[in-house]
Amino acid sequence: MGTGETAVPNRTPPPGSAFRPEDETPGNRKLIRPNLSELSERYPTRTFQQRKQAPAEQTNAESYYYLKQMAAKTPIVVVLTDGEEIRGWIEWYDKHCLKVNRERAPNLLIPKASIKYLFKQSEEEGFRGGNR
8 A cells, every 4th residue: 555545444335225245246136026816816806797887867756756746737837948937737758858738828848958947836936036
């Protein structure tokens, strides 16, 4: 060693460090990765029968309401999307239309898409008064 040079001791790195001494050869490390066949056995995928069922298209509440009003021939007011009011009672309905019978006026087949809302004619006073 020359002047001003000091010897550096050969230190071994602490365990778990990223450095390894030059004289150490890389070992055969085991890669930690789960076996895919074990995972498929442990967590089976859902089959078609296990999938969530789609909700019903309707709850039958609408059908129940229409049938009840039809049986009693309850006078109703149908308010259309343009604000026009039609008074009568429901004679018939299906998925897309209502048939409304009227006194001293022709019967109407009204598409449900053009109905804003409907209510019983007996509830008109409370409805028009703004209580709803």
